[in-house]
Structure formats: structure tokens, C-alpha cells
Amino acid sequence: MAQIDTRGMSCPQPVLMTKKALEVNSTEVTVLVDSKTAKSNVERYLNLTGYTINTIERDGEANTFEISAKKK
Amino acid sequence: MDSKKGIIFTGAVIGILAVVLVRFGNPVNMGICIACFIRDTTGALGLHRAEVVQYIRPEIIGIVLGAFLISVAKKEFDVRGGSSPFLRFMLGFVVMLGALMFLGCPLRMVLRLGGGDLNALFGLAGFAAGIIVGIIFLKNGFSLKRTYKLSKLEGYLFPLFNAGLYILLLTAPAFIFFSTKGPGAGHAPVWIALAAGLIVGVLVQRTRLCMVGGIRDAILFKDTYLILGFISIIVFASLGNLYFGFYKLGFAGQSVAHADGVWNFLGMALAGWGSVLLGGCPLRQLILAAEGNVDSVITVLGMSAGAAFAHNFSLAASAQGPSPNGKIAVLISFALTLMIAYFNLERDVKATVQGGVKIGAN
Numbered sequence: 001m002a003q004i005d006t007r008g009m010s011c012p013q014p015v016l017m018t019k020k021a022l023e024v025n026s027t028e029v030t031v032l033v034d035s036k037t038a039k040s041n042v043e044r045y046l047n048l049t050g051y052t053i054n055t056i057e058r059d060g061e062a063n064t065f066e067i068s069a070k071k072k
Numbered sequence: 073m074d075s076k077k078g079i080i081f082t083g084a085v086i087g088i089l090a091v092v093l094v095r096f097g098n099p100v101n102m103g104i105c106i107a108c109f110i111r112d113t114t115g116a117l118g119l120h121r122a123e124v125v126q127y128i129r130p131e132i133i134g135i136v137l138g139a140f141l142i143s144v145a146k147k148e149f150d151v152r153g154g155s156s157p158f159l160r161f162m163l164g165f166v167v168m169l170g171a172l173m174f175l176g177c178p179l180r181m182v183l184r185l186g187g188g189d190l191n192a193l194f195g196l197a198g199f200a201a202g203i204i205v206g207i208i209f210l211k212n213g214f215s216l217k218r219t220y221k222l223s224k225l226e227g228y229l230f231p232l233f234n235a236g237l238y239i240l241l242l243t244a245p246a247f248i249f250f251s252t253k254g255p256g257a258g259h260a261p262v263w264i265a266l267a268a269g270l271i272v273g274v275l276v277q278r279t280r281l282c283m284v285g286g287i288r289d290a291i292l293f294k295d296t297y298l299i300l301g302f303i304s305i306i307v308f309a310s311l312g313n314l315y316f317g318f319y320k321l322g323f324a325g326q327s328v329a330h331a332d333g334v335w336n337f338l339g340m341a342l343a344g345w346g347s348v349l350l351g352g353c354p355l356r357q358l359i360l361a362a363e364g365n366v367d368s369v370i371t372v373l374g375m376s377a378g379a380a381f382a383h384n385f386s387l388a389a390s391a392q393g394p395s396p397n398g399k400i401a402v403l404i405s406f407a408l409t410l411m412i413a414y415f416n417l418e419r420d421v422k423a424t425v426q427g428g429v430k431i432g433a434n
Contacts, residue, residue: 007218008152008155008217008218008219008220009215009218010155010216010219010350010352010367011282011285011351011352012210012285012288012292012293012351013210013215013351015293016210016211016292019293034150035148035150036148037280040280044295044297045293045295048293048294048295062147062150063147063148063150
């Protein structure tokens, strides 16, 4: 499964990196983000393109989330 | 607020507040303009001496403090920086030169459309063209690299600096310049402008409204979230302008605008391209700067320096049209932006994606 680390990237690169990863493996992906803006942008993109999302916040790291997505 | 209703509401509030600010004294179609207002504030500090555009704009202070306070309250204030600072400074600089060629930032372009200023259609076409060029570079791996965590103090300084500007505005010491004529002399009462700025700052921080993001995401991801805010501003500014009688459809004789279509197009193309590479329009940069993004602080400083240069060297356009110096500056800026865009392409991105399980880790 592809894991992408988009921490520290500015708009719209987290979404763009997610898109590129899905072009390689379109069934599932895990995206690491470190801002709520990137989180909602990536989640919105995955929603629009038909993925089921499960997001967890990393313990001890403020505003850092792991978004796991599977093709519906 | 992360909903379509939220962003449409935000656009509506901005569109109406902008007209209300005009009603109370701001120049027509300039209720809120990030580029113009940074330029005015830069002039008030004496960094340029164009006497008609000097005023510490409380809208900017309000936007920064509003976004700062809400980001702290929502635990989103996060101090980061270190992503190509000087390139961001230069991109801020060229975005300002483009905006001052067109006479307005992307937000004012939208407000001008809402006021019936058809010259802004050339601006909009250029803006979209600039965004498309930027997208081509993004798709080919353009990146200004990652940010890193920095000390809290570095993030607090920018809001603090804005609070300081507010004190200078109220006390008006002799070394601060305030226009007595021209656009700089046109302003709403301080408390109204500050309150409007605070509201805009809070709403834009929550919804992430961004003029460049609207067109960019619609093209790149077929995501219409941000562009709804963009359209909402046009609709509600139009309604507000019609209501107050400011609406004036046409090309000639528009407020703080010129009718040179080619340079309106090129100015906004430069602003659009630069903003895509930066990751957001001037309004968005201001919000990011307020929530601890030091790279955006650097970008705002770049815009301020751009404004100072623009007026010290006659690069800014006027109601009579672009200046010869301004045309040369915009062309040089295109060359600089192309260099920045080209030399920051990460060619190995695709290979990494195809080759392995981990992407983008470094």
C-alpha cells in the first residue's frame, strides 16, 4: 500500500501527491498531513473520487493526521 | 465551516462588507484589496512616497488579528517556515507588481467585476491564464519544498507587528504619512474598517477562501468548493453595488482602473501565476501569515517591498494606464517567475511514485 508523507507541503501539493499515488495504486492509500487545511483538502478529494476514508490524529503531534482511504 | 454553505456565506459577507466599506468612504470597488492596502500601509510607513496612496489600512490589521485569534482558539496556530524563503519573497514581489499593473489584487478583481468594471474581464482572463501556466508546472513537479517547525515567538511577531501598526494609526505620529487626496485619502472610519477586517479574517481562516485556489482546484481536481466563494463574492458585491447605486457597467471612467486590456491581462496573468506557485492569493497569504506560517510572512514582506519599488520607480499603473517602466518590470517579472518555476521542478517525483511504496519522504 502506498504511504505518502505530505507534511510541510503547501497547497495544493498534498492533494496532488495523493492523486499521483492513486495513479500508481488506485485501490488504497495512506496520506500523512500536518494541517487541518491539508486534511480537509485531501479528504474532500478522496470523497469526490469515490474513496472510503478513515482519519486518525497522531498522538502528541498537533494537527497531524493519517488519512487512510480505500476504493469504494 | 468546511461546507459549501460556509464558503458561499463567507463570499456573501465579503461581497457585502466590501460595498459597505465603500459606502463609508473607501474608494469605489476597493472595499477590500489586499495588494492596494499593503501598498497603502507601506506608503504610510514612508517606504514609498507616492502621496496619494499612503494610509495604514485597518482592514489588513483586522484580517490578520481576526485570523490569528481564531486560529489560536481553534488550535490551528502552528509556527512553520523554511520553505524557499527568498523565492517566496520574490514571488510576493512579482505578484505585487502584477497587481499594481492591473490595479488590484485578485480579490479586488472580483470586486471590480461585481461593480460592473468590464476591464476586470481582461484581468480575469489573464488571471486564469496565469493559473493554467502555474498548474502545468505543478503537474510537472514544481515545489518550494517543505516547511519545518519554528519557535512560537517567530509566529507571534507578525500579529504583534500588526497590533503595533494599529497603535501607529490611532496615535498618528509625525513620521507616519497619511494621504490628503487620492485613493489613500478615501477610507471608512477606523473602527468600521477594523471590524470588517476582523470578520473577514475569521471567516476566511475557517473556510480557507482563496481566489487563486478557486480556479486552480476547479481545473486541477474538478473540485468546486473554493470557486463557490469566488462566485459568491461577485454575486453579492453586484447586489450590494446595485443597492447603494455604485454599480457602473462599462470600460471607461472606472474607479482606480485603466482601460488597457493587454496590460490588465498581463498584470493579472503574472499575479495568477505567482500566486499558484506560492500556493495562494494575497488574501490567503495574509491569513496563513497570521496563523503562524512564516513563509507567508516573508511573502507579505515581499509584496510590501514590491509595492515600495513599484511607487519609487514608477512601475505602478494609474488611471491613465500603465507606465513604460511598469511594462518593463512586468516582463522582467515574467522571466523571473519562469526561472523560479523551472528550477524548482522535482523531476524525480514521478519515478519515486512508480518505484516504491513510500512517496515524498525525506
